[in-house]
Amino acid sequence: MRAALLCDVDQTVYHVGDEAIADASAAMLRERGHEVVMLSRHEKYGPGGEPPALSIPALTFPWSVTERVRYLEEIRAVLQGDAGALPAHDKLFGIIDALRTVDALVIGGGGSLNSRYGWLLSERVATALVAAHLGKPVVLTGQSLGPELSAADAALVGEMLDVCVLAGLRDPDSLSLARSIRPDHPRLHACADDATALDLAGLSGQPGASADEEAEADAEAGPVISVTIGSDPSPLPPEAYAPLLAEVIDAVAERTGGRVEFVPHMADPDAGGGDERVHAEVAALLQHPSSQAPLELAAEAALRTARADYVITTRFHPVVFGASSGASVLALPLNRYGISRMRGALSNAGWSDAVVPLAALWRPGSGTQETEDASSESSIDRFLLALVVDELVGSRESEKHHLGRSASVLEARARSWWDAVTAALGGRLADCDAAVESAQERARALTRMPRFSPDLRRSLAQWTRDAGGQEAAPHAAPTFSVITRTKDRALMLDRAVQDLLAQSRADWEMIIVNDGGEPAAVDAVVDRWAHEAAGRIRVLHSVSSSGMEAASNRGLAEARAALVSVHDDDDTWSATFLQETAAHLAAHPEQLAVTVRTEIIHEHLEGEHFVEDSRELNQPQLRSIQLSDFMALNRMAPISLLYRRAVHERLGGYDESLPVVGDWAFHLLLLQETNVGLLDRPLAQWRLRPAQDGPGGNSMFMKRAEHRHFDGVLRERYFQEWVSRNGIGLPLHLAREQRDLEERLGARIAGLEERIAQLTAALENREGPPRASTADTLAALPARTRSLAGRAARKVWRAARRD
The missing domain is CATH 3.90.550.10 (Spore Coat Polysaccharide Biosynthesis Protein SpsA; Chain A)
Structure with missing residues (x-):
């Protein structure tokens, strides 16, 4: 079978996680006898990378909500027979022709089914609709859904699920949301992240690889602390981000005596930036020495992370690589999106609670006007950090043992899942259901346990519901x-x-x-x-x-x-x-x-x-x-x-x-x-x-x-209350003053209006070249005058808005 595989690959900014998903998915399909045709953006191929041997150009949607909605409607019109809905040179027509040559479409994993990346959601929906229009079976695998999902985008997700014969969601939140959107879909199932199937053990044992030598060198040098930090600090203030992370890394390095290695997962292979930039900023603040690895192809970067003893990261896929290889992972999600995905990845590895939201470690300053630099008062919760580091290091051996047992289960589960994908693509739905059940049995066989002690879970309860907070005690008094x-x-x-x-x-x-x-x-x-x-x-x-x-x-x-x-x-x-x-x-x-x-x-x-x-x-x-x-x-x-x-x-x-x-x-x-x-x-x-x-x-x-x-009603209430206590003498006097002021202003305005009328008449009677337009006249005014005029206009607009 010839299968088209859609993942977010070959973009200008290389993303290790997305590329690892594509590599692992393609390997699983080829292992089962499929010929893989990659849907590629054809922008860049990573550091030293090459274009895929077989490829189809991927659809690309504009970022603007208005424009992407319009483009999707135009694609729908084309599929309904109106070829003129798009210009003949639009890439959609070439993609339709290319998809005619394949037997099925696999939409690979990633966190793209949400409104945060709405253009990527639209690309997946449109590609699925094209494949379904051509009569090709569609499978969705290893996706996160939401959690940021507008009602309109939820409807799009539902439309895509309708054409999928099988859909796999990689975290519990995503699966629950998918089932709320399409409760009657017969094949919505939990699965692991597709990059879990990446054969890291095989990569490290390849001829010519220096994994054994590096491992021996690492053992002699002490523990390796792999660090991957995303470049976007939101929602934390940018000025607090790097210092906060530097303190976290230093605390782990101090406790373990480990060697810090920064491993970028997202950057432009030519221009740099992204993770590489923020890594340099954090490294400059560290008290302990560190090294910075270059941006590498997905397999190399994943292997580098997997070799570490500890992984500290704000990104998702280092969690997957670290947990599947037995590293102790300090997952520091920044937002709802990160918390949901990281919880899911660590749940798949056998932990019922496992993340430490970075905001939990941040102590904001006052941020008042009296403080010239609000960030100067920002600090870290060192008590909580000490608890986290104590458990991270103190549980190292037990975690390694637990994750070692989980790794074989994850591998077997991934293989069963891809057996189900293959059966679904071939229309063998009974075999698909049997393979899914096998994957679920393996998942149920995994022993899940709380990762953190009760004390640490209580300390994190304010920050995440999976740490003994609202989910564990929904009737506890909230803050x-x-x-x-x-x-x-x-x-x-x-x-x-x-x-x-x-x-x-x-x-x-x-x-x-x-x-x-x-x-x-x-x-x-x-x-x-x-x-x-x-x-x-x-x-x-x-x-x-x-x-x-x-x-x-x-x-x-x-x-x-x-x-x-x-x-x-x-x-x-x-x-x-x-x-x-x-x-x-x-x-x-x-x-x-x-x-x-x-x-x-x-x-x-x-x-x-x-x-x-x-x-x-x-x-x-x-x-x-x-x-x-x-x-x-x-x-x-x-x-x-x-x-x-x-x-x-x-x-x-x-x-x-x-x-x-x-x-x-x-x-x-x-x-x-x-x-x-x-x-x-x-x-x-x-x-x-x-x-x-x-x-x-x-x-x-x-x-x-x-x-x-009611503005007047409220004012009258206060006025009458004041008068009842103090009499009407002062208000009566002020009212007279206001009336006199209004009369003086009225007279002044009348005089100005008369003068303007005289000047206008004089200009109209004046001989000479045509008068400039109002716009030209304003443009000729000095900058200071234009600024004052603009400010006056804005004040009038605000006053009108208040009224």
Whole structure:
């Protein structure tokens, strides 16, 4: 059989993990008698690499959501018979012709079925649709699904699963999500990462290889600590990333006496950068000596990692290579995506908990305006680091023994899985099911055990649900209660739920108050993420709408945590919002609340996709939070604030008599009671859709008149309260002063208007060449004048937006 194999290979930036998946998958297919035709990007082939002997150009999609949606629709149109939907030179037509010459399509493993890399998801979907259109069987293998997956992209995944005769997911979160999308699919199964099948033992024993000599040299030099660090520090601040990792590496090197070797897994083979760049930055901060290996082809890099005694990594595939070869792996995922995949890889190796999110080791500084360099106060949790290193080193021999037993099971499981793939491609579904069952039996035979001690698991419980936290004790009191008000906005609610799941802190509860909306749509969103949420989300349905403030109060009545935030369904946070705001309040017990720098993001919906139009900082001029600044308008969106729930014992709940501006009313009360801290980091996103009507709109635009009215109602309440205590003398005097000022300004404006009219008339009567256009006139103005004019225009726009 001639099988086309789609993996993310031959790109400008060489990715060891993706290439290792392709190498191992191709080897498994060839071993079973298939001829492999690689779908290749044909950009670069790694350091010293060569193009595949048999290949088809891979589809390439644009990164823009709008453009990739359009291109996929054009491909659908072509497959439905409209050849004119794309220009004749589009590569799709050549790919269709090339796929006619193969018997089947295998979509190889990787972490590309998510919205983070939406263009790669679209490429896989489109290629699967082409193969299915041509009558070719399609198998999906070794994939991670999500965890970042919009509702629109989930629909695409479902469409692809529909054409797959067999689909293998490499981690429990992915399998659960796939089954929630297509619960009736007959062949959705768990499998290991495809790179597990890479024959590292065979590679090390190849003629001419110096593995034995290197191993002997390593043994004499002491333990080898292999380090692979991704170049993207997000969500941590870039300035904290390298120093934090340097301390971790130094701690392991100090404890073990090991030799540190940096092994890049992603970089441009010609221009460098990527892992190589960040490795140099971290190495420069180390107290212990280190060496930096060059970027190598996948097999060589995998073998180098597999030879190590310890592996420290923020990347996924070093976890796979290290665990399958018996190394003690310190997996330091950066985000929800990394946690999900690394948990899965180490689970496949026999650990029921095994990751240490890097954010757990980071202790943020105050980040206030008073601190010129917020990163100067950033530090590492040395107590937790000591616990981690103690167990990593102290358990070395037992881990090596455990992983040694797991390796043979993993190898046999991988072979059974590829037997199932071969049977599925040939239409022998009974044989496929038997091979899958054999693979599952081998997986069940693997002894899984907690990797960490109870003490360390308790210390990590705030950071990951697989360390004795919410999953182990779903009824334990959380640290944060997050209240989300929603009504008939399932797309936005889905994004908000994922926003909570992406937080670096895991010790939260989300209380969704469905304010009279359709219950089934809300429940469907929560059910989709129930596996990952692990009991941390509760829904309160209301039969009819009672308003935003009543919804907030209902959520508060159910809240169990000491810290509270109102997270509306259409807004979002950066992943360290809860971590950094909680750290600030812990450092400032005298404050009852803290707010953060907030970005205003203008967006719109195209179909079921959110498209960002622009972003700007909200209230960038503020250097602190003062009550006086809130007299004119509300300067905080609810999404920007974390506060102590105890404040409601003094202030009461949200004012339900105010259908709008209730958040401002609460902020005014709060600022009369306490100082509110300002964390000078843009950690919240207030999302606005000025042109959106219906349920997807913002109340500040759709209910402008109500905002103006209740703004006046709230002011009148405070004014009458003041007058009842102090009389009307001062306000009466101020009103006269205001009237006089208005009259003087009116007269001044009238004079200016008259002067402008005179000048306009004079210009119209003037003989000479044609007058320049307004645009030309502005362009001719001095830069300072243009700047002042622009600032004035922006002030007018902001004032109009507030009104």
